[in-house]
Every structure is written in C-alpha cells, then in structure tokens.
Amino acid sequence: MTMADGILVRQLHAWFGQVHVLHGIDLAIAPLAVTAIIGPSGCGKSTFIRCLNRMHEVVPGGRASGQVLLNGEDLYDPTVDPVQIRRGIGMVFQKPNPFPTMSVFENVAAGLRLGGVRNRGILQGTVEQALRQAALWDEVKDQLGKSGASLSGGQQQRLCIARALAVRPGVLLMDEPCSALDPISTLAMEELIFQLKDRYTIVIVTHNMQQAARVSDFTAFFYMGALIEIDETRKIFTSPGNKQTEDYVTGRFG
Amino acid sequence: MERHFEKELEDLKQRLVDMGALVDHQLEDACESLFSAKSDLARTVIERDGEVDTMDSAIDKQCQRILALAQPVAVDLRLLMAALQINTQLERIGDIAVNIAERTDALSDFTTFLRSLPLQEMMQIARIMVHDSLESFMTGRSSLAERVISSDDVVDNLGRDTFETIVRAMRNDNTLLEPGAHVLMLIHHVERMADHATNVAEGVIFLVEAKLVKHTSNATDRDNQRRGD
Secondary structure (H helix, E strand, O other): OOOOOOEEEEEEEEEEOOEEEEEEEEEEEOOOOEEEEEOOOOOOHHHHHHHOOOOHHHOOOEEEEEEEEEOOEEOOOOOOOHHHHHHHEEEEOOOOOOOOOOEHHHHHHHHHHHOOOOOHHHHHHHHHHHHHHOOOHHHHOOOOOOEHHHOOHHHHHHHHHHHHHHOOOOEEEEEOOOOOOOHHHHHHHHHHHHHHOOOOEEEEEOOOHHHHHHHOOEEEEEEOOEEEEEEEHHHHOOOOOOHHHHHHHOOOOO | OOOHHHHHHHHHHHHHHHHHHHHHHHHHHHHHHHHHOOHHHHHHHHHHHHHHHHHHHHHHHHHHHHHHHHOOOHHHHHHHHHHHHHHHHHHHHHHHHHHHHOOOOOOHHHHHHHHOOOHHHHHHHHHHHHHHHHHHHHHOOHHHHHHHHHHHHHHHHHHHHHHHHHHHHHHHOHHHHHHHHHHHHHHHHHHHHHHHHHHHHHHHHHHHHOOOOOOOOOHHHHHHHHOOO
8 A cells, every 4th residue: 555545436235234324425536636525414424435445344334335445456356355445544533532541651562462473672762753753742742652542632642642552554534523622722733633634644524613624635525425516625615616515605594 | 395504595695785785885976976966865874884895894704704614615715705706896886876976066067067978877877787786696687797897998098088078178277176076086986896896797797607707908818818828
C-alpha cells in the first residue's frame, strides 16, 4: 500500500439485518486529499465509512456487497483478510478511545507490537514520529509513561490519531472526530487534518457543515442511503449542482 | 417551517427593492428637474439623497450581521455577496441623480437646447437599464439582466453622439461654452449610471446562475465565461 492511495467504490450496498442502508454507492475518493461525507442523521454516512475498512460487518447483522478498490485491490474480495485491511486503514472515532490501562507510549506502540515489532529503537522512533505527526509530541514527550486516559479530551483524540498513524496506513477514516471536543481542541484537530492530508488520504464524516467546508477538499452529500452529489468543497458550498444538496447545506432540510 | 434566517433574507431583499425604488424615483425627478428647469424639484432630489445613504448603511449592516451570525453558503452566500454589490451600485446611482440635479440651475435657460441633444435619449435608456436591472433582481430573470448588459453599448454610442453634437455647437456659438461644459459632465454622469446598472445586472447573473460575468469586455467573452472556458 502506498501513501497516495485513492479509493474507488463501486456499487456498494450495505444492510443491517433486513434493513438496506446503502443503495449502490459509486464514488471515487481522491488520494492525498480530505473528503468529507455530509448528510442528515440516518443517511448512511457512518455505515459508508465503516464499509471502507470492513468494520461494518463486525456489527451484528451488518453485511455489505460491492467493491472497494484500494490501490487496485478489492477489499471485499473473498481472499482478502479483513483484519489486515483494518490494520492498513486507520480509523478515529467520535469519542476518544485510548486503551485506558496503557501509557501514552504503549497506546501508540500497541499496533506495532501486534504486528510483531519488538525492537526498542524502532518502537521509540515510530512512536515519536506518530506523536509528532499527530501534533501531540511537544505536549506529552515528558510524560510518555503516564496513562493515556489522563490526557485531556483533545489530547486523547490526537493520541488515537497517533495510534492509527503508527502502523503507517495509507488511508485515515474519521467518524465525527471533533464532536466530543471543545472549540479550541476542534481547531487544533482541524489544523492537524489539514497537515495530515499531505501524507494520507482522509475521509471524514461530520455533522458540522462549517467543519466540512473548512477542512475538506471534496464533499460528498448522502441522503437516504444514496450519494446525491460529490464535488469540490468550494463548489458544494458556493454553487452545488443538485437542489437537494443546496437545500441541505443552506439548512432548508435535514 | 419557515426559519428566522429565511425571513431575514426576505427582509434584506425587500430593503434592496425599496432602495431601488427610491433611487429610481430620484433619477426620474432629477431628469425632470433638468429638462423642465424645475429648481425646487432639483433641491428635493439633493436633500433626499440622505435617505438613500441611510438605506445604504442599513443594508450594509444587515449583510454584515447575517454574514457574521449565520455563515450562509451556496445560494444564500451568493445573495449576500450580490446584495452588497447591488447596494453599493444603487448608492452611487443615487449620487448621480444628485449630480444631475445640481446642474439644473446652470442649464435652466437652455432647456430647448438640451432637448435637442441625443442626451435625452441616452438618459432614458440608462434609466430603463437601472429599472430593468432592479426588475431582474426582484424576479430572478437573468435574461433581463443580460439585456441590461447589452444596452450599455447603446448608451455609450449615444454619449459619443452627444459629445460630437455639443462640441460642434460650442465651436459655432460661444454662448454655448458654459452650458456645453455642463452637458459634457452630464454625458459622463449618464455613462456611469449605465455602468452601475450593468454592475447590478452582473450581480443578478451571479446570484441566479452562480457565474461571474464582470470584467468581460464583450458578449462573446461573457458567453465563454458562462460556459466555463
């Protein structure tokens, strides 16, 4: 996997039990750019992002069909190991979820250790690099042995990003990463996302349309399990091509 | 459910329409005072300009408030941007009405001469441009805005005709030197009036079609820009 992987989604369907929640999504996600997924609650945006690293099928009753091509490889090919997929595509969730019993250092090193890395020097170097990329190093470098749960909410979320980056993914998925953060931590997170897109393909689900406008290069609008429109963010927020998109971004429905 | 925000936008549009109506009225009175030597009417136009300025400030403040508090996007953002632009243009057209009214006394003995010039037709067309640009804003008819833009060349041509006529008259009769100089200034005022109406029309096209058509010198350029060339 290279760092410049874009994602090509073809005819992606998803279900929760009998409920059909994604209705054949066709979408290209640009490499080394931020793509925001917006839409009202229940439109399928979180399900969509979870299909990109095969996490949707972990939920009881969750299943998906179609193709998600990363670097030409179909993540839904029966021969592909979903655990390997999840290791290569980092994910950050709504609520910061550091491993509570682990130190800051061990939180970031966890993925590497699972991958069999034992060399102390490599671990230290990679942890420092991941924390620097997550804009957290300067704040925690003197307290790497402290519990990850003792950090502030914004720091915990950046710790989770560092944990995701440590295994060197090509893609970073973020599901409402700022919704539990205060405005200052949110600004720090948005600045971080802006910097990370030089190295990673980022997909972010957000309810906050101003945030989508501020951080993303492309915006996709989902409604009732369908992709209504995807375009450059500046176009979506100045002159969207679709009336439903315009009604949603201007707050006239949803 | 109609939201408070939508009412605010409707209120903004209505204020612009009211401002347009006032400016149109100012132009009508300014032209009548000039061609009919009505000194009192000219003074009324000059005094009433304060109302135009007050409305200009109120609309600016309303736009500023909406931008700061509601962070509009898409068609709402375009409305705000167009409203700011149109408001500025209307305020300047109001100033031109004053400029015209201010020449009434100096030209009061020359109304017959004034009526003989292409200036009168030039003024009529420029006023129609102002009126139609406002009509296109109210109705969202970009085709009418297009027509306003294409009329600008007609006004410019009539300005050149007036210029040539007045220079000839000044050469032949030096009692016309002073009124002639005023007419030369009037040509400039009316050309500017047509330019401002064109700018309003361009603002309407931006609002309706999300296309920037300003700074395009002719219709072909504008067509290309609209196609995204």
